[in-house]
Amino acid sequence: MTIERKMLKVTDKYTGEIIAEINMDSIEDFRRKIKKARDEQENISNKSFEERIDFFRTLGKLIRRKSREVLEILAREGGIPLKYGRIVLRTITQAMLVIDYYADMIREKDVESFKGRGKIIYEPVGVVGGITPRNAPLFLPSYIMGTSLISGNSVVLKPSTKTPLVALKLREFVKEVDDSIPIEVGILSGIEAAREFVSNPLIDAIVLYGSTTTGKDLLIQFGKYLDSTKTSFYGAVFISGKLKKIVLEMAGNDAGIVMSDVDVEDVAKKIVRGAFTNAGQQCISFKRIIVHEDISDQFIEVLKDEVSKLVVGNPLNENTDIGPIGSETALNIIDFMVKDAEKRGGEKIIEGKREDPFFTPTLIKFDKSLILGKSEEKRPFLWREEAFGPVRSIVEFSTMEEAIKLANDCKYGLRAGVYSGDMDVAMKMARQLEVSSVIINEDPQYFDVSMMFGGVKDSGIGGAEYMVLHLTNKKYVHIA
Numbered sequence: 333m334t335i336e337r338k339m340l341k342v343t344d345k346y347t348g349e350i351i352a353e354i355n356m357d358s359i360e361d362f363r364r365k366i367k368k369a370r371d372e373q374e375n376i377s378n379k380s381f382e383e384r385i386d387f388f389r390t391l392g393k394l395i396r397r398k399s400r401e402v403l404e405i406l407a408r409e410g411g412i413p414l415k416y417g418r419i420v421l422r423t424i425t426q427a428m429l430v431i432d433y434y435a436d437m438i439r440e441k442d443v444e445s446f447k448g449r450g451k452i453i454y455e456p457v458g459v460v461g462g463i464t465p466r467n468a469p470l471f472l473p474s475y476i477m478g479t480s481l482i483s484g485n486s487v488v489l490k491p492s493t494k495t496p497l498v499a500l501k502l503r504e505f506v507k508e509v510d511d512s513i514p515i516e517v518g519i520l521s522g523i524e525a526a527r528e529f530v531s532n533p534l535i536d537a538i539v540l541y542g543s544t545t546t547g548k549d550l551l552i553q554f555g556k557y558l559d560s561t562k563t564s565f566y567g568a569v570f571i572s573g574k575l576k577k578i579v580l581e582m583a584g585n586d587a588g589i590v591m592s593d594v595d596v597e598d599v600a601k602k603i604v605r606g607a608f609t610n611a612g613q614q615c616i617s618f619k620r621i622i623v624h625e626d627i628s629d630q631f632i633e634v635l636k637d638e639v640s641k642l643v644v645g646n647p648l649n650e651n652t653d654i655g656p657i658g659s660e661t662a663l664n665i666i667d668f669m670v671k672d673a674e675k676r677g678g679e680k681i682i683e684g685k686r687e688d689p690f691f692t693p694t695l696i697k698f699d700k701s702l703i704l705g706k707s708e709e710k711r712p713f714l715w716r717e718e719a720f721g722p723v724r725s726i727v728e729f730s731t732m733e734e735a736i737k738l739a740n741d742c743k744y745g746l747r748a749g750v751y752s753g754d755m756d757v758a759m760k761m762a763r764q765l766e767v768s769s770v771i772i773n774e775d776p777q778y779f780d781v782s783m784m785f786g787g788v789k790d791s792g793i794g795g796a797e798y799m800v801l802h803l804t805n806k807k808y809v810h811i812a
Contacts, residue, residue: 337356338356339354340353340355340356340493340496340519341353342409342497344408344409345408345409345411345647345657345689346408346648346689349490351408351497352409352497354496354497355519357518357519357520359520359524361518362524362528362787363532364425365517366417366488366516366528367534368514368516369459369487369515370459370534372461372514373456373458373485373514375486375512375514376484376513376514377484377485378457379484379729381435381439384481384482385431386536387510387513388428388429388431388478388481389393389428389429389431391428391505391509392426392427392428392429393425394505394508394509395421395424395428396421398505399418401670402417402421402498403417403421404648405497406420406469406470406647408648409469409496409497409498410466410469410495410498410622411647411657411689412610412655413610413647413653413654414613414648414649414650414652415650415652416609416610419802420468420470420471421470424471427478427606431478431781433781434479434482434483434798435660437454437798438482438734438800438801440453440454441567448811448812449810449811450808450809451808451811452806452809453809454483454805454806454807455484455805456483456484456485456803456804456805457483457485457536457537457577457803457804457805458485458534458536458537459485459486459536459537459539460476460479460485460486460488460537461490461535461538461542462476462487462538462539463526463538463539463540463541463542464476464489464542465541465542465543466492466494466495466498466658467720468614469491469492469496469497469499470502472541473489473491473502474758476541476799481513481514481515482800483803483804484804486515486516486539487514488515488517488518488529488535489515489518490517490518490520491520492522492611493519493520493522494658494659495516495658497625499517500519503515503517506549507538513582518796526540526549526550530542530550530553530557537802537803538576538577538579539720539799539802539803540578540581540582541582542556543718544582544583544744544791545579546582547792550578550580551580554576557573558573559571562609564593574586577802579799579802581628581785581787581791582615583615583718583746583790584615584616584617584619584718584744584746584747584787585619585716585719585742585744585746586617586618586619586620586747586767587619587620587622587738587742587748587765588618588620588622588749588751589729589748589749589750589751590621590631590751591624591732591750591751591753591754591758592624592626592627593750593752594751596630596631596634600635601634601638602751602774602776603635604642605640605775606618606775606776607619607621607631607722607724607776608639608642608654609653610655611656611657611690611722612713613657613721614765615746615791616746616779618776619724620715620724620725620727620738620739621724621725621726621727622735623726623727623728624729624730625728625729625730628728632726635682635695635726637680639693642654642693643692644690654690654722656689656690657689660688661719663686663688663689663721665720666690666691666720666721666723668713668715669713669714669719670696670723672712672757673696673725674696676702676712677698678698678702678725680696680697681697682719683698684722689757691721691723692722693722694724695723695724695725696723696724696725696726697710698715698726699727699728699757700734700738703715703741704734704737706739711741712725715741716742716743717777718744732757732761735761736761736764736765742789743769743789744787744789745767745787745788745789745792746767746769746792747767748769748771749771749772749774750770750771750772750773752772752773758772758773759772765788766788767787767791768786768787768788768791768792768795768796769783769784769785769796784796784797784798785797785799
């Protein structure tokens with residue numbers, strides 16, 4: 333009997349043409365990949381840290397040599413301009429070359445003990461299932477893969493079906509360096525993958541990058557799975573379902589606070605990069621700009637000038653800054669956000685608009701009275717939800733306390749930025765911001781292996797952490 337497979341058509345996000353047709357995995361296929369990852373986990377866990385480090389250094393060099401091939405895939409399937417793709421590629425390859433930074437965190441450690449000696453041993457969790465979104469098709473799969481493998485885990489990646497080609501290429505590169513490395517890529521819907529990761533006893537940890545709704549739904553599915561394994565005997569209740577580590581990295585509605593004592597031109601340029609890079613389709617993009625009233629007019633003029641220089645167009649063009657939006661749903665939502673903002677009293681400072689598959693850069697100014705003291709449903713949708721496109725809001729503040737209130741007036745808590753010439757003021761603000769990480773006077777897009785990541789509020793659970801610590805189990809050994 334011939335089994336007819338479903339085909340996934342991957343499109344060029346700029347031209348709309350089909351650039352690849354690949355087989356979709358059935359749930360049976362996906363289970364076989366999970367089983368393979370389990371069977372081969374010892375191929376990585378039995379390697380020494382030095383062997384794992386050598387593997388990644390070789391892989392990083394290979395990816396760097398193949399950079400043009402990777403950049404073209406990113407541009408075509410992801411709509412990611414070459415300019416931004418190079419930044420991502422450089423960040424990843426540099427991380428692979430210095431991945432011993434992560435390895436050192438999880439090496440066996442001696443700890444003080446009141447009596448005798450103590451040791452902490454970091455052990456791999458086993459098999460990691462990773463789910464990643466369309467907007468970062470290289471960075472996030474690489475991050476999950478890298479932190480999983482250096483920790484001694486095998487990994488099963490489930491990339492977005494809108495951008496699966498980079499993850500498949502990543503696995504190809506891994507196998508070229510060392511065919512024994514346990515990495516699998518599943519091509520199926522996110523709903524199917526999440527349910528299988530939740531219920532499959534061979535999966536030990538789940539890492540999800542996605543919207544808050546997607547993350548919460550995963551927790552609901554995990555609760556349903558555990559509930560389905562509930563039994564009772566003689567009045568005692570037993571739940572046999574397997575507990576798993578679940579790491580949720582979710583949406584952000586990041587604020588950038590600009591104090592009055594800054595170099596306006598320098599900070600405005602940083603804000604533009606932080607707000608509009610990759611067409612604003614990043615969880616750590618600045619989405620709410622909060623600027624001191626004394627410099628607001630000057631700051632807005634520089635923003636206008638900088639945004640006017642941005643080139644919207646074909647991501648394969650070397651000059652392009654903003655490529656196409658990766659989904660029609662995202663276009664519809666940001667289009668609604670702009671209309672809702674104007675309806676609620678917002679003023680268009682930069683006149684962007686929808687031009688499928690693009691949305692041109694847009695900046696809307698809100699009076700703080702439209703936000704402070706208002707209930708959730710009465711605040712502009714653009715302010716209270718994540719705008720996954722090049723549409724941003726700006727509001728003026730008078731005092732530091734007011735700036736903190738505006739920044740914290742949000743259900744998300746991923747990242748924030750503070751720009752000030754006074755480090756004492758900047759640190760005081762950083763301590764009061766309800767987020768998991770704060771950057772001070774830095775380029776908003778900056779990231780390296782030394783930086784923790786995570787979220788609080790509706791952006792995550794537990795705040796900033798190194799992923800390798802999420803993906804290992806700590807064992808304490810006491811020695812007399």
